[in-house]
Structure formats: structure tokens, C-alpha cells
Amino acid sequence: MSDFTLVDPQGWEWDLHSVYSAYIGYFQVHNIAWYDRSWGHLFSTFEDFLAFSWPVITVTDVWTGRAHIVTRLTSIGAFLKMIKTRFGETLPQAPNILQVTPFETSTRHLRTVTDYASYKKLHSTLPAAVLSALKLRIRAGEPKAVRELWAARDRTFLTIDFEWSERNEKSCLEFGYAAVRCGHLEALRHWPPVPDSNYRKGHFIVSEYVDKVVNKHSPGGAFPWQFGESQVCPKAKLPQIIQAVISSLASPDSETVANTLVLVAHGISGDLSRMEEMRIKLPHNMLILDTATFERTLFAGGHRPAMIDPHTSSPGNPKPRAHGSTLSLENLLRSLPAPPDAPPTPPQMPLPGVFPQTGALVHGVALHNAGNDAFLSLYALQLLLEPATQAPVISPKRAQAQARPLSFGGAPMPIPIAIPMGMHGGDALAAGLGADATANGAQAWEWERDDRKELTAAERHA
Numbered sequence: 001m002s003d004f005t006l007v008d009p010q011g012w013e014w015d016l017h018s019v020y021s022a023y024i025g026y027f028q029v030h031n032i033a034w035y036d037r038s039w040g041h042l043f044s045t046f047e048d049f050l051a052f053s054w055p056v057i058t059v060t061d062v063w064t065g066r067a068h069i070v071t072r073l074t075s076i077g078a079f080l081k082m083i084k085t086r087f088g089e090t091l092p093q094a095p096n097i098l099q100v101t102p103f104e105t106s107t108r109h110l111r112t113v114t115d116y117a118s119y120k121k122l123h124s125t126l127p128a129a130v131l132s133a134l135k136l137r138i139r140a141g142e143p144k145a146v147r148e149l150w151a152a153r154d155r156t157f158l159t160i161d162f163e164w165s166e167r168n169e170k171s172c173l174e175f176g177y178a179a180v181r182c183g184h185l186e187a188l189r190h191w192p193p194v195p196d197s198n199y200r201k202g203h204f205i206v207s208e209y210v211d212k213v214v215n216k217h218s219p220g221g222a223f224p225w226q227f228g229e230s231q232v233c234p235k236a237k238l239p240q241i242i243q244a245v246i247s248s249l250a251s252p253d254s255e256t257v258a259n260t261l262v263l264v265a266h267g268i269s270g271d272l273s274r275m276e277e278m279r280i281k282l283p284h285n286m287l288i289l290d291t292a293t294f295e296r297t298l299f300a301g302g303h304r305p306a307m308i309d310p311h312t313s314s315p316g317n318p319k320p321r322a323h324g325s326t327l328s329l330e331n332l333l334r335s336l337p338a339p340p341d342a343p344p345t346p347p348q349m350p351l352p353g354v355f356p357q358t359g360a361l362v363h364g365v366a367l368h369n370a371g372n373d374a375f376l377s378l379y380a381l382q383l384l385l386e387p388a389t390q391a392p393v394i395s396p397k398r399a400q401a402q403a404r405p406l407s408f409g410g411a412p413m414p415i416p417i418a419i420p421m422g423m424h425g426g427d428a429l430a431a432g433l434g435a436d437a438t439a440n441g442a443q444a445w446e447w448e449r450d451d452r453k454e455l456t457a458a459e460r461h462a
Helices: 016-029 046-050 074-088 116-123 126-139 143-151 182-187 237-251 268-277 291-300 327-334 369-387 419-423 436-459
Strands: 005-007 012-013 056-059 067-072 108-113 158-162 172-183 200-207 232-233 259-265 287-290 406-408 410-411
Touching: 005 016, 012 016, 012 056, 012 074, 016 046, 016 067, 046 116, 046 232, 056 126, 067 116, 067 126, 108 116, 126 143, 126 287, 143 291, 143 369, 143 410, 158 182, 158 237, 158 291, 158 369, 172 182, 172 232, 172 237, 172 268, 172 369, 200 237, 232 237, 259 268, 268 287, 287 291, 291 327, 291 369, 327 369
Parallel strands: 158 259, 200 232, 259 287
Antiparallel strands: 005 108, 012 067, 056 067, 056 108, 158 172, 172 200, 406 410
């Protein structure tokens, strides 16, 4: 087999073994005694059929995800021309040959199969090709692949989130995670997962920055984690903690079988870069899913309803969401219908750039807290796959928890947990709010905008 020639996979669509199988079937249907013909020895076995020397490549089917050893239609034509030239008999192209639509678009290694040993050797590489294609499919948010992954009920989905200092990108303030072990729940005949009771979750605050560093643009870290008790850990121990979480959920690494662990995040590229900087080792066979990419692909494919564009719309001038646009985690939750059992949420202060409806947003949970974002990312993914998912319930005690004081316009002001939901996820287009509420919302937005100007000026001065 040659490993030095690369070819474009376009046109390589015909499964090689299916070509042989189709001709044996054709002979049977038409009562052709092929074994008595002068060319019959070419079809005695699949190995005899391979003696023609078939140029092939390996690809995976864009729909089924299965790997195939495929050849071109011109090669089949050359085989039939050889029979006519050498034996003087014309054979038609057999029907029912398996036609594959290659998922791969980059060049592939061209190989020539001349016997069964070389075919068997090439066939042994197909599982690795399936794994490679599956990783690309999941990373691209392909709806069919992601849905099949969830429907198998044998994976563990782990969402992660970091909060980093806005002034020093090397300073990690928080880490949060949430995980659902679908295989474990399926074994217990408990499906679909219930977020409150079936998510393993954690939130870690770096001790060196506790009460010392609070972001101005996204001060979610100033508000408590609403799904458990936060833990404080030293900066030096955080990578070890993250590595242990991954190791406790992952299956062994493999070149041919996908890991049972699926790593999830909303906008995962930045998280992967941070983990690489922290020298956290991830299994090479681990699947990576970005909920932002998945939702965007669903919308582009018509799997989600039409909706306004929160960033280009204004009161009285709604504009449709454009294909290719990406939703923030908050807007993703707002775009999803609230589960039937979700408690009603009060109206929020209006802010530009967000959907007018509350949707599946969980009242009393501040975004941009690493633990809250990780939990809500997993919840959003499950809602996209299981719309009947039970809504999380926040206890009144947690919902009324007070935040650490923040500075707006230079004046410290303690803000209850209910307020940030409006500040980070206001209602840009909603009607029905009183004039006072609208004015307060506008004032809150002006404060935040002033802080951004102040931060930008300070950074420019530095």
C-alpha cells in the first residue's frame, strides 16, 4: 500500500466490498452462471476480486458516521473494461452498490489494495477514522451526532467554567464544574436526569484573590454559588483539583474508541487554552462539545424557531436573528422555553443585548459566577436535547443571599442576588415595566458603562 499520495475525497464514494457484493447479488438475480465464465475466477472470493489492484481511500459517511474503504466510479469502469478487453464479454455496472458521501473534505492518503492481507490491514484503521470524524462532528456541533451521543445514555457530560481577572488574564479567580453520568443513571433506570439531584457539581474560589479581586464588567464572582457550598483552595492546588475531577470521570485513553467523558463549555476555546496553560492533561479520545456552537448549528439548520436578534433589535424595531450569530449563555437560556414546573420569574430591568423573555433562566442565579455558569451550561445543553427537563429550584435562603459589596461609579453598594439577574440579563424589548423601573434600569446600565470607561482609561494609562 502506498502512503505517499494524497487525493481529494470528492468522487470517492463507492464502498469497495459493496462492489463485490453487488455483483454476486446481480448474478444471482439474473441467473448468470458466473462460475462457468472465463472471467468467473475474478469473483470466486473477495480476495480474487481484489487482485485487480483497487485504488482506495478511507472516509466516513456524512450521515451514518461509519467508516468505509471506498473507490471511484472510474476504477469500477476500468475493471469492467478489463473484463471486456481480456475476455470479450461486457458486464453492466451492478445496481445496489453502497454509495457513501464523504464527511472528510481534506486530502486523504491514496492506497492500492491488491490482496486480502492489505485490505485487512487497511480495514483495521477504520475505528480510528470513525473516532477522528466523531471528534470533529461533536466539536462542530452537528445536531445528529450530538443527539445520538445523548440518546446512547452511556456518556458522562462534564461542563466547566473559569472566571479570570479582567486586569490580569493570568489570574484565575474561580473554577466551576457540573457533570451528569448518563450511564450510571440509565443503569438505575432514572431518565431524564434531574439537575438538582443528578448533577455532580463543584465551585472553587482561589484563596489568593478572595475579597481582593472583583471584575467590573462581569462581577458574577461577587455573588454566591447557588447550587452548593463553595470551596476555597490555593492557586497552586487548582490544577490538581481540576485534573482529579477529569480523571474521576474519564475512561482510558484509546486510539480507536471514544472516551466516555464529553467535555462541555459555552465558548470552550478559551477554557481549553486556560487548561493547557495550567498543564492539565486531557484524554486524546475525549469528545469536546461547545454549547454555543451546537445552538448556532441548530438554528442554522432550522432546528430552532425564528427569533429576534437581541444585539441589533431595539424597542419597536425588532430584527430577525441572522444565521451564524452566537448567543451568550444568558441569551441561550432566555431563548429556551421555561420548563412547565419552573417557578414564575419577576420582570427584570431592561438592558440592551438580551432577549425580552426570561425563558429558562433560573431566577436568583447570578451569571458570571464560575459554578453557576457551569451548572447552567449543562442545564441549557440538556434543555436543547430534553425539553422536558425538570427546572432547578433555588431555596429561598440562597435566593436572598447578599452579595459582596461592589463599586459602581466609585460608591460601594451591596446588591442582593435578585438584582444582578436584571443587570446581566435585562429586558431590552419588553413592555409593561413601569417608568420608575425603566429609569432605574437605565441608571444601572449607565453605572456599568461608566465603570467600563474608567477601566479602559486605567488600562490605557497603564
